[in-house]
Amino acid sequence: MTDVVMPQMGESIVEGTLTKWLKKVGDKVERDEPLFEISTDKVDSEIPSPAAGTLSEVLVQEGATVSINTVVARIGEAGAAAAAPAATPAPAPEQTSTPAPPATPPPAPKPTPAPAQGEAPAPPSPEVLPPESAYSGGGEGEAAGPLSPLVRKMARENNVDLKLVRGTGAGGRITKYDVEQYLASQGSGARPAETPAPPPPPTLPPEERRQPAPPPPARGEAPKARVEAMSTMRRKIAEHMIFSKQTSAHVTTVHKVDMTKVAKLRAKIKDEFAAHYGFGLTFLPFIMRATADALRSFPIVNASIDGTNIIYHGEINVGIAVALDGGNGLIVPVIKQADEKNVVGLQRAIVDLAARARSKQLKPDEVQGGTFSITNFGSFGSIFATPVINQPQVAILGIGAVEKVPVVVEGDAIAIRSQAQLALTFDHRLIDGALADQFCQKVKAVLEGWSEAVL
C-alpha cells in the first residue's frame, strides 16, 4: 500500500482543494500518471501518482480542501490488480521489469548535431517550431538526465535498451525523439507497426498564417493607412451578406404608401400613449402589424428554400434589424408570432428588443427563428434602399422615412400627404414579381385603410 498525499506545492501553501479525480477506485495507474487535480489560489495542478498499482481507496472527495500531507488515497500493489474485476487477462508484465536501471551516460560518440531531420532545407519560416536539433544542451560531461516517463514507457514497450540510445535533449537527456530515431535505425527489426514516423514539425494552424501584419509605418511620417483586424461580428456580417447575395436572386420592388391616416392617429394619441405605457409610439409597429397580416395572406413570403423543397413556416416571426451604436454592426432580434400581437404589444417588443440588443443583453433564442425581416432605414433618413435578405428567409421589407409630400389626389387636386416608400427585396427563385407586388399592395391597403379604433 502506498499512501497518496496532498502534495507540498510550495513553502507558503498550507492546503489545497482537490478539484478532480482522474482515476476511479479499482483503476490501474502507472507511476507518474496523472491521478488527481488540485487547486491552490491561482494555480491548478495535475498530480501524478507516486506509485504504480491499483487505486484502492479514495479518502478525500472532489471539492474538499485539505491541508498538505493529508492522505487523499491509497494505491495497492500492482499485484492487487488481480483482485480487481476480471479485466486483467495476463499477469502484468511490468511486474518483472523494475523501473529502468539508473541511467548511465551513454557511451556518447561525438555530440554531433542530430542528423537529417533538422537539416532538411526547411523553409526558415518563423512560424515553424524550431527542430529539436536547434537546441543543444550544455553540460556534456554530465550524466544523462532522469528519464521521462514517456521514454521509460516507450523503451519498455519496444524492448529498447536505453544504454544504446543517444540522448540529444537537455543535458544529453534521452527524449522521445531519440527513442524514435533509435527505433527507426533498427529498421524492421522493431515491430513495424510501432515504428513511428518522426513527427512533422508542428506548424501553426493555417488561419493564423493568413493574419496580415500591419505594415510598419515609416518613421517620422504619418501612416497612410491603418490596418485593423475585423471583429468577429464584422466577419460574420461580411460572410452573411456575401452568402446571401450568392444564394438568393435579389429583386427589390418599391411601393409608395400613404401613411396619412396612421400619422394622424399617431399624432393624436402619442402623448397619451407614452404617458400610459412608458414608451413612445412610432410608425414601425403599424407597418409590422400590416406586414404580419400580409404574411398570413401570402405564406410563400414567409417561407424558406431547402434544396428543391419549399418550407412554409407555421409561425410568423419577424426580425427587426437593429443598428448597434456608432455603426458597430447590426443584430436582428426576432418578434415571435408577430401576427398575434397588436400595435401596443409590437411596440413594446420593439422597444425592449432594440434596447437589449444595444446593451448586448439579448438571449440566444431572441435572435433565432425569424421567418421574415424588417429593416427601418427610414429612421436614419433614407427614402428607400435595397436591403439584403436575411438567410434563410426569402424576403425583407425596408421602410423609408415617412415624410409629407404633395400628391395628386382624386379630382386632380394636389394635397399634402404623409408618405413612405416600402421596398420589398424578395428572392426571385421562389417569389414571382407579381406576387411580391400583391404582397406589398396588401401591406399598403392595411396601412392606408387603418381603422382608427384599432391599436
Add this chain to the structure above:
Amino acid sequence: MSRPCEFRDLGRMGYEAAYALQRELVSRRKAGEIPDQLLFVEHPPVITMGRNAREANILFSREALFASGVEVHETDRGGDVTYHGPGQIVGYPIFDLREWKRDVGAYLRAVEQVIIEAIGEFGYEGERVPGATGVWVGPAKVAAIGVHLSRWVSSHGFALNVETNLDHFKFIVPCGLNKPVTSLRALGCSASVEGVKESLLAAFSEVFEIEIPQPATMSRLA
C-alpha cells in the same frame, strides 16, 4: 548558471490556437525534449474561464458577447474569469518548476515580480495585494495571473494590460473581484506594446535567472 529558455513572440493569435501550442509545448517539455519556453501573444477579444470560474461572473449571454465579437473559452488554468484582447500582452511561461524552485507560491510571486519590474521601467509602481494574486497599481489591477501545472510544468501565465480596451472588462467580473481594472495607457503611460515586451523579457531573464537567446520575433519579420 542561467538555464536556457526559448522565447517566441506569437504576435496576434487566436486563443484556441495558442492553447493548442501551449499543450504541445508542455508535453514536449515534460518529455524533456525542449528547454523552458516563454511565449508572448496578443489574443483577439476572448473571455476565458478558469477551473474555478463561476458563470455568474460573465455578465452577458454568450450570444450577446459573440455579437460584440468576444468569444468565450473554458480553460484549465487556475483562477476565475478573465478577459484577453488586443493591446494586452499575454505571457505563457512553460517552465519546469522542478528545475527552478518547486514552489507554486514562489512562482506566482516571481511572475508578479517580473511585471512589477517591467512596468517599473516606465515609472509605475506595481504592488501586490495579499490574497489577490496579480499586479496592482493603486486600487486597480493592471495584470492578472492564472497558472496550470502538470507535473510541475507550468502553462498559462499572465495578462498585462498595456493599451487594452477596458470597456470589454465590463462583460465580466474580472477574477470574481469587484475591483477596477486598468491599463498602462489608462494610467497615462505612452509605452508601446513592443516596448513593454522588451522590458518584460529582460525582467524574466533576471527574476528567473534564465537565458533568453536573441529572439527571432515574428512581428519583426512580418
